[in-house]
Amino acid sequence: MTEERRPFVSARTVAERAGVSRSAVSRTFTDGASVSEETRRKVLEAAGELGYHVNHLARGLRERSNIVCLVVADMTTPIRARLIDVLTRKLQAAGKVTMVINTGTDEQSVASAMRQTLNYRADATVFLSGTPSAKLIETSLANGQQVVLINRDDPLTGCHNLGVDNEMAGREAFFLLRRAGCTRLALVTSTAHTASLIERERVFVAVAEAAGLPVAVMAAGPTTYASGYESARRLFGRSDGPDGVFCVTDLLALGFMDAARHEFGLTLPDQLCLVGFDDIEEGAWESYKLTTFAQPFAEMGDHVVDLLAAPVPVIPGRRIFQPVPIWRKSIRASAL
Amino acid sequence: MTEERRPFVSARTVAERAGVSRSAVSRTFTDGASVSEETRRKVLEAAGELGYHVNHLARGLRERSNIVCLVVADMTTPIRARLIDVLTRKLQAAGKVTMVINTGTDEQSVASAMRQTLNYRADATVFLSGTPSAKLIETSLANGQQVVLINRDDPLTGCHNLGVDNEMAGREAFFLLRRAGCTRLALVTSTAHTASLIERERVFVAVAEAAGLPVAVMAAGPTTYASGYESARRLFGRSDGPDGVFCVTDLLALGFMDAARHEFGLTLPDQLCLVGFDDIEEGAWESYKLTTFAQPFAEMGDHVVDLLAAPVPVIPGRRIFQPVPIWRKSIRASAL
DNA sequence: AAGATGCTTGCACACAAGTGCAATTCCATC
DNA sequence: GATGGAATTGCACTTGTGTGCAAGCATCTT
Incomplete structure (x- = not known):
């Protein structure tokens, strides 16, 4: 007892x-x-x-705490899980320890996450989802914290900013589909208006229309399998369904593919060509074989560690990473 | 500057x-x-x-730090991601903050994880993967820490222990397949000899053999999609492939299903019946519709919070949760 | 008006570490 | 053996917080 x-x-x-x-x-x-x-x-x-x-807590009273906060919503999304995995491992190897704060994306809960971060004297805060307001970031910086935003392209000064080249992805996705001979194009996105998704959509539509091909844009819900599925139902429910589709996310693409096959009996890549983005593991599975763009997670993780473990503070700025095209069978071979 | x-x-x-x-x-x-x-x-x-x-660090010098450490390997596995998600959210709601320690499963890195845990004066450590040695747990307890093991059924005294009823799952899986009329049974597991996987295997094989049906057991690698795929290649490469298979994990099951369909042209549930375990989201996708058992994550999360947020320390013990059968189409209707 | 009561407030200490400074010890050299 | 120098050690202060204790002050009661 x-x-x-x-x-x-x-x-x-x-x-x-x-x-x-x-x-x-x-x-x-x-x-x-x-x-x-x-x-x-x-x-x-x-x-x-x-x-x-x-006692590292007591040690942290005097100097740096070596705590890094990871602010995330939707941890179960495959890409998020991958990112968290990479970051925790690399930060740990660099002698840091990570606190994970699971939050909604709304302003309110991001603010409360930010407070936690400050309460525990984290040296830095990494945002994987949700964008803190400029005022909150101001507070963090005033307290000597570093702030890192990943795939949140909002132009907030004072914080490090990692992103992928969405413009390249949008453009390349179009060329892939055109070279495959697709003429009825569609773009599937989510109703969560994240900056990077918007950018991919914008470029894809712009390039296609410049080439004289109109694009049907569809957003049926959040960035999930179910939304992709629903998008396909709506698009193919019309008289002339698309024959070339860019889904701004792999998860959307997989849902879309399943609906196209099982609800409308379409075969890929003959009747439908599909391109995704993220390169989640599931996309490589035998049932999907999705052509997509890989986010260079390892590189991004290394860069975050470089930023946070540097002896002298790095000047904040934006760093763009190049997504890597992954060729699989959801696009006709003529595309090569 | x-x-x-x-x-x-x-x-x-x-x-x-x-x-x-x-x-x-x-x-x-x-x-x-x-x-x-x-x-x-x-x-x-x-x-x-x-x-x-x-400053919560300074506050934690005097009393409880309100830090809970989560020790995990393979965070990218869907179940792990789900568990982490549930736990971080619920612990946060209870006023705790979680440190995630990403580690290998080997003794060495678990020990170093444990040390981190103590360095940051975590009130408790929750193990999702990897089992700490009795000596390490002794140290934790001596420092007034609580230790929680999830799905690690090793009989370590002094720590809380949550598990699912693997016996029920193994037995029920057999009855499902038998009621579906399957006669050539197989069990697919991984080479990672986790206690809970072993238990499911043991019971399934025992019950089947008691009923006069032999079981082919196959383990081709770690608990992944690829291992499940490879297991199917080996099993169906033989003269008489199975017609009823229990995969001890959904991820194995999905890989198995894909190989069976795409490599051997089998159709489910006519030529092959399949049962998994975990209920990961992917199993509900249109391409799979896997019959499985759901781990009651929400309940388990609630219980962990009850244990750790209790005003008076709870006496350590083992608590078994009932997995919930999820009926989908990978098993013949006659099974109902 | 005097005493009693209750609310505020500040001092000082505790928590667990790291470190500058001065005192002490040790060793070698003359 | 005395002296110089280097290595080691301990004291005391620092970090930021919570809290017991006693003093101070205002209000209420008789």
């Missing part, structure tokens, strides 16, 4: 047991500090017996 | 600005403390102007 919570063992306890001063314990666990081999041995022995662990 | 990192604003700065003592500031942000309406107003005003945020 342990009624009382046993406290964490502190440096003082270790010092008493080892018969040295508390400073000696502190120095034993500090690189480059001056301790004799003898006392070091005694301290390490006592620490081992007691199960002592340096 | 901000050469120097601006420091976080502390309670002292706020106190000076508001013309009160530092204690007054502290009390303003502490529920139930005695402050006059007048000073409270002054403090809040000054805090607002300076952008003050209570």
